[in-house]
Amino acid sequence: MKTPFRTAVLAIVSKDLRAEIRSRELLSVMAIFAFLCILVFSFALELDRVAREEAISGVLWVTLVFASLLGFNRSLAQEGDQGNLDAMLLAPVSRPAIFLGKLLSNYLFTLIVALVILPLMTVIYNSNLLKGWLIVTTLLGVFGFSAIGTLLAMLTLHTRSREAMLPIAMLPVALPLLLTAVRATTNILNDNPAREWLVWLQLLAAVTVIYLTLCWLLSGFVLEE
Amino acid sequence: MSDETPIIEVENLSKTFGLLPVLRSVSFGVARGETVVLLGQNGSGKSTLLRLLAGLSKPTAGVIRIGGWQMPKEAMAVRRQIGLVSHQPLLYGNLSARENLDFFGKLYGMAKGERGERIGAVLDQVGLAKRADSLARDFSRGMQQRLSIARATLHQPEILLLDEPFTGLDQAAAERLEDLVLSAQREERTLIMTTHQLGRAPALAGRALILARGQIAFDGQIATMSAASLSELYAGVCGGAAVA
Numbered sequence: 001m002k003t004p005f006r007t008a009v010l011a012i013v014s015k016d017l018r019a020e021i022r023s024r025e026l027l028s029v030m031a032i033f034a035f036l037c038i039l040v041f042s043f044a045l046e047l048d049r050v051a052r053e054e055a056i057s058g059v060l061w062v063t064l065v066f067a068s069l070l071g072f073n074r075s076l077a078q079e080g081d082q083g084n085l086d087a088m089l090l091a092p093v094s095r096p097a098i099f100l101g102k103l104l105s106n107y108l109f110t111l112i113v114a115l116v117i118l119p120l121m122t123v124i125y126n127s128n129l130l131k132g133w134l135i136v137t138t139l140l141g142v143f144g145f146s147a148i149g150t151l152l153a154m155l156t157l158h159t160r161s162r163e164a165m166l167p168i169a170m171l172p173v174a175l176p177l178l179l180t181a182v183r184a185t186t187n188i189l190n191d192n193p194a195r196e197w198l199v200w201l202q203l204l205a206a207v208t209v210i211y212l213t214l215c216w217l218l219s220g221f222v223l224e225e
Numbered sequence: 226m227s228d229e230t231p232i233i234e235v236e237n238l239s240k241t242f243g244l245l246p247v248l249r250s251v252s253f254g255v256a257r258g259e260t261v262v263l264l265g266q267n268g269s270g271k272s273t274l275l276r277l278l279a280g281l282s283k284p285t286a287g288v289i290r291i292g293g294w295q296m297p298k299e300a301m302a303v304r305r306q307i308g309l310v311s312h313q314p315l316l317y318g319n320l321s322a323r324e325n326l327d328f329f330g331k332l333y334g335m336a337k338g339e340r341g342e343r344i345g346a347v348l349d350q351v352g353l354a355k356r357a358d359s360l361a362r363d364f365s366r367g368m369q370q371r372l373s374i375a376r377a378t379l380h381q382p383e384i385l386l387l388d389e390p391f392t393g394l395d396q397a398a399a400e401r402l403e404d405l406v407l408s409a410q411r412e413e414r415t416l417i418m419t420t421h422q423l424g425r426a427p428a429l430a431g432r433a434l435i436l437a438r439g440q441i442a443f444d445g446q447i448a449t450m451s452a453a454s455l456s457e458l459y460a461g462v463c464g465g466a467a468v469a
Contacts, residue, residue, distance in 0.1 A: 001302075002334075003331075003332055003333060004334065007331060007334060008332055010331075011328055011332055015317065015320065015324075015328045018319075018320065018324065019320055022319045022320075022360075082315060082316060082317070082318065083311055083312075083313035083314075083315045084316070086309075086311065086315060087309075087315035087316075087329065087376070088332060089280075089281055090280075090304060090307065091304060091329065091332035091333055092304040092305050092332075092334065093332050224283070
């Protein structure tokens with residue numbers, strides 16, 4: 001008899017939150033990296049005001065993607081290094097429940113970083129990133145990245161040099177998400193009419209749903225040997 | 226199913242990693258309530274066999290049945306009946322002993338009241354009741370091993386798979402573990418245990434399987450054997466120096 005899906009997912013999420021609140025290993029690394037990334041881009045583009053304004057959405061998403069990569073690697077390493085993933089796999093829990101539990105934890109951590117860097121970029125880049133639809137775009141895009149990142153981090157968990165393998169595996173796969181998220185963000189930031197950014201936002205939602213479905217279906221195969 | 230039917234049935238089991246055969250056509254059965262010690266040199270396939278029995282790995286060929294259910298295809302039906310103590314502690318360092326057990330209790334679908342009761346009981350059994358709220362990362366290797374045993378027995382599995390459980394334990398902790406194994410035997414649980422400590426094997430298990438080069442080189446009763454004669458048998462079968 002399987003443990004109820006919801007019970008397993010909530011147990012994994014609450015376990016990850018509890019461990020992170022205690023250690024702050026993941027969030028601190030992600031937040032510091034994101035902060036430094038924003039600063040470096042800011043200095044690099046300082047002399048060209050136009051280029052700086054045009055690059056904001058790119059800086060935002062590149063920062064989020066790289067910070068999330070760090071987070072996904074660390075989050076799954078906590079399961080792999082002590083063999084804890086085996087302990088979860090031993091339990092009568094469906095594999096998609098383990099995937100969803102880890103996905104929601106990773107999503108929460110990446111979202112916290114995103115919600116910190118949005119006001120930070122608003123100040124540093126002197127451009128309002130705290131717009132409602134931009135936050136919706138961020139919520140959606142980060143969820144898509146978290147889905148792919150969690151699955152690929154599970155896949156690369158037992159590979160040699162997994163820290164390098166995850167970006168190599170994830171970045172090409174995440175390209176459709178990155179492109180649609182950047183386009184939607186740029187249009188929202190430029191205060192373009194809704195018809196111009198809504199199509200990108202819808203595309204981002206569609207890509208996220210497709211990726212989530214694929215990751216969900218593949219999670220069983222990835223988690224089993 | 227009658228009591229005579231083995232609870233664990235392994236038929237022509239083979240496991241290959243890449244081109245390297247680790248297990249080659251292994252067959253055996255384990256009766257309900259039996260304790261079997263799995264012996265063999267490093268790399269002989271003991272841990273791989275335990276992982277296969279636990280449903281954590283897929284056989285390349287052959288069949289494993291646990292309680293009549295085929296592994297790993299029907300593993301979900303028997304996961305609740307299996308407890309595994311691995312080389313690694315399978316614990317979260319940033320959680321306390323109690324939090325670790327609570328998490329695994331939830332994964333096994335135990336209700337809150339039952340979890341609290343069982344966590345208290347297993348922590349008491351492994352002698353960690355006073356350290357229940359200490360973080361697992363602050364535990365010594367021996368304490369982590371004891372907590373790992375508590376984790377594996379929390380859901381009261383019928384089958385316990387122990388992979389070198391005595392590794393890293395001091396004398397007192399090893400004696401406590403021996404008591405736990407004997408207590409599991411009294412509760413008529415089925416135990417399969419790998420070890421390099423031949424001296425302990427006859428006292429703990431009625432039967433031994435010796436794996437050599439991925440095959441069962443010996444399958445027989447050892448309860449009446451002395452440690453020295455088991456050691457001699459082992460050296461003869463494995464063709465290497467015995468470990469006392």
